[in-house]
Each structure stands twice: as C-alpha cells, then as structure tokens.
C-alpha cells in the first residue's frame with residue numbers, strides 16, 4: 001500500500017495487503033493504519049534541493065463506504081523537517097476492508113504549503129492526461145480523446161527539443177511546424193519507438209486530422225487505440241532517455257562533452 005501511495009497518481013489498480021484488519025471502516029469513522037511509510041520526492045524550498053519527504057509510521061484513514069476510504073498523510077523533508085500534506089482517495093471494486101483488496105487511487109492531491117515544489121516533469125502529469133484521454137474515449141468522445149493524446153505528444157516533443165537544444169522557432173521567431181519539429185527531434189533523439197518507425201508520422205497526421213475536424217467521431221474512436229499506443233511508446237522512449245540524460249547531468253557533463261566522449265570511444 002505505501003508503494004502505491006508513494007507513486008500517486010498512478011491510475012492502475014494494484015492488489016495490496018489488507019489494511020483495515022478485515023473490518024469495515026464505517027462512514028465517518030477514523031482509523032490509524034500501519035501500511036509502511038509513504039515517500040515522495042519534492043524540491044524542498046528551505047533546503048533548495050531535491051529531497052525525499054516521508055510520512056510517519058501511521059496514516060489516518062477515514063471511512064466513506066464499503067468500497068472507498070480517504071487517507072491523510074503529512075510528509076516531512078528528511079533533511080530540514082519542513083512538512084507538507086497529501087490526501088488520497090482509495091477505491092476498490094470488492095470490499096476495501098478485505099484480506100487483499102485490489103485498490104486504485106481515485107484522487108490524489110497535495111498541498112505543498114509553499115515549502116516545496118514538484119520536481120521538473122512529473123510523469124504523473126502524463127498519467128493524468130492519459131487518464132483523461134481514456135475517460136473521453138470511454139464516453140465515446142473520439143475527437144476529445146484525441147486532443148489529449150496530441151497534447152501529450154506536443155509537450156513531450158517540445159520538452160525533448162529544449163533539452164537537446166533543438167530550435168523550436170524558425171524564421172522571424174515563428175514556431176517550427178510541429179511535424180517538422182517532431183521529425184527533427186526524432187532524428188536526433190529517436191523518440192518514436194522502432195515499431196512505429198514506418199507509420200509514426202502517419203499516425204501523428206491522423207491525430208491532427210481528427211483534431212481539425214476532418215474525420216468523423218466514429219473514425220476518431222477507431223483510430224484512438226493505435227494513436228494511444230504511439231503516444232505511450234514515445235513517452236516510454238523519452239522517459240528512458242531522460243533518466244540517462246539526468247544521470248549524465250548529475251555527473252556534471254554537458255551535452256557537448258558527451259559528444260566528445262562518445263567520439264573518443266569510437
């Protein structure tokens with residue numbers, strides 16, 4: 001359970017060890033639970049550095065109904081003890097008080113109280129947009145679902161372009177057309193997964209067509225799944241690259257040096 005909470009907002013359901021001692025936590029009733037500490041990384045303002053914030057050993061649980069509880073946690077910077085607040089709404093299909101309920105985080109919010117900030121690009125942001133796309137798709141809103149996919153694709157491509165120093169503006173400071181930028185970023189950083197290499201741009205073109213209303217809702221719904229797979233594949237690819245880039249940054253190597261080192265090695 002503490003793992004799941006530490007990774008919020010994660011939309012997938014996870015089976016956890018029973019945490020309510022097999023007894024229903026009735027509406028409005030409180031219970032202290034011991035599910036291990038919750039850890040989250042933030043940029044701590046007093047420390048002016050990235051720090052892990054941890055909860056105490058016990059968390060507070062409030063009963064809603066047979067299938068949902070709310071959990072409150074206060075987290076402290078492990079270095080300077082600055083505290084922030086986090087709140088989770090946890091739901092399950094089966095009874096949540098069961099022996100090993102499958103639970104998911106229905107809602108997560110945090111109040112960082114001006115003591116801390118979220119770190120850089122939060123992968124949860126993408127998880128949230130993916131969830132929105134999925135909700136729109138489930139409601140059969142094809143164009144709506146597609147807007148979120150394109151939004152993710154564009155923000156991640158601009159993000160990579162900025163890291164890689166690929167210009168996003170062209171003549172007269174105008175924005176480079178997105179398709180051109182995508183091609184340029186892909187040439188340098190290979191963000192389109194191999195399995196889409198032949199039709200990645202075509203799928204992107206279809207995303208655009210749908211958003212610009214050149215396609216029916218029915219077509220949009222049909223194309224949602226392959227477009228979603230493309231976008232997820234790109235996010236995955238970039239996450240891999242980001243981890244690499246971050247590790248190298250921490251070693252104090254600029255990207256120019258990386259090229260040199262790579263050149264020397266070959």
Ligand SMILES: [Zn+2]
Nearest residue numbers: 044047077080
């Ligand atoms: Zn601190």
